[in-house]
Amino acid sequence: MPDKKKITLALKRGASCVGCDIAVVNFSEKLFELIEVADIVFSPTLLDVKYDDLIKMPDKSITIGLYHGAVRNSDNEEFAKIMREKCQILIAYGACAHLGGIPGLANVSNRAKIFETVYKKTFSTDNPEGIYPQTEWTDEKGHKLTLPEFYDEVYALDDVVDVDYYVPACPPTHVMNMQILNLIKGWVEGKLELPPKGSVIAEEKTLCDECPRNPGKGKKIKIDKLRLITEVEPDPEKCFLEQGILCLGPATRAGCGAPCIEANMPCRGCMGPTSRVMDQGGSMLSALASIFGVSENELELSEEDIEKFVSQMKDPLGCFYRFSLPKSLLHRVVQDK
Numbered sequence: 069m070p071d072k073k074k075i076t077l078a079l080k081r082g083a084s085c086v087g088c089d090i091a092v093v094n095f096s097e098k099l100f101e102l103i104e105v106a107d108i109v110f111s112p113t114l115l116d117v118k119y120d121d122l123i124k125m126p127d128k129s130i131t132i133g134l135y136h137g138a139v140r141n142s143d144n145e146e147f148a149k150i151m152r153e154k155c156q157i158l159i160a161y162g163a164c165a166h167l168g169g170i171p172g173l174a175n176v177s178n179r180a181k182i183f184e185t186v187y188k189k190t191f192s193t194d195n196p197e198g199i200y201p202q203t204e205w206t207d208e209k210g211h212k213l214t215l216p217e218f219y220d221e222v223y224a225l226d227d228v229v230d231v232d233y234y235v236p237a238c239p240p241t242h243v244m245n246m247q248i249l250n251l252i253k254g255w256v257e258g259k260l261e262l263p264p265k266g267s268v269i270a271e272e273k274t275l276c277d278e279c280p281r282n283p284g285k286g287k288k289i290k291i292d293k294l295r296l297i298t299e300v301e302p303d304p305e306k307c308f309l310e311q312g313i314l315c316l317g318p319a320t321r322a323g324c325g326a327p328c329i330e331a332n333m334p335c336r337g338c339m340g341p342t343s344r345v346m347d348q349g350g351s352m353l354s355a356l357a358s359i360f361g362v363s364e365n366e367l368e369l370s371e372e373d374i375e376k377f378v379s380q381m382k383d384p385l386g387c388f389y390r391f392s393l394p395k396s397l398l399h400r401v402v403q404d405k
């Protein structure tokens with residue numbers, strides 16, 4: 069339980085699309101309930117603050133810090149470390165901080181290839197001398213300019229600092245934010261204990277376990293072809309997989325409130341896997357194998373079997389590891405040379 073009646077809160081982004089900041093704004097009128105128990109002392113999106121303001125704060129003076137976004141460059145890492153120093157509790161907020169998220173898909177490439185594409189090969193680039201970003205440059209008058217180092221790979225927050233809690237999803241949904249709000253309020257008021265360090269603030273079951281379209285435990289689904297959501301008009305009552313539409317519910321942690329399913333869109337897996345599963349893509353592959361009638365047991369799958377159904381998918385890596393590549397068993401695909 070915190071010492072004071074009111075705690076302090078800071079938000080800092082790394083390699084982020086800022087959608088996670090917007091998710092906090094989406095607390096809507098509940099934001100007033102949050103600021104009744106927490107003063108937001110740092111947030112470049114919500115407040116007129118400078119990075120120096122954060123740097124000057126005493127260590128551990130912020131009760132809870134939310135870091136969103138992945139760690140793509142040295143600036144992201146530096147501020148992840150500063151947040152760790154300044155905050156008593158550091159939360160990896162959103163899929164990017166939790167598992168690397170969509171920026172983590174860049175781990176299929178490397179710095180050299182990304183620079184070559186962005187600074188040389190794009191049709192709008194005029195760079196005949198092939199000059200790439202440098203971390204330090206001095207002009208003719210001796211002025212030194214610096215840029216953060218662009219890393220060869222993308223990391224999740226806990227690859228660079230110790231993390232206390234994880235809030236998954238891209239971005240965390242309203243249902244999840246209300247859960248966090250109730251937890252913070254209950255804790256500040258002395259009515260609730262915080263969960264054990266390292267907890268993911270979500271469910272331990274899969275999305276299918278709480279999905280209203282789940283055809284029932286005993287019912288076997290069998291399909292012979294995968295269809296794109298754009299190729300069919302999905303039945304709004306029926307399980308997507310039963311309709312041959314790829315839905316990552318079997319390999320995805322529950323707790324988001326299933327907004328996509330409610331909007332008649334299949335799950336893309338942004339909550340990541342449950343703690344019982346090491347690899348979300350592998351888990352989904354095994355679920356698909358059983359509904360394709362290939363096998364009840366992924367250990368029995370032959371390479372030919374796997375190829376048979378993976379070849380039906382346009383982008384298997386992007387579908388299975390859209391949010392979790394840096395924390396998956398694959399981790400990355402190529403190294404810098």
Ligand code: SF4
Nearest residue numbers: 085087162163164238
């Ligand atoms: S988790 Fe999603 S919304 Fe949040 S920063 Fe990453 S990409 Fe943006």
Ligand code: SF4
Nearest residue numbers: 276279307308315317
């Ligand atoms: S596969 Fe998708 S639609 Fe079917 S039960 Fe699971 S989450 Fe629901």
Ligand code: SF4
Nearest residue numbers: 324328335336338339
């Ligand atoms: S339904 Fe799936 S994609 Fe949609 S918010 Fe939940 S976990 Fe993310």
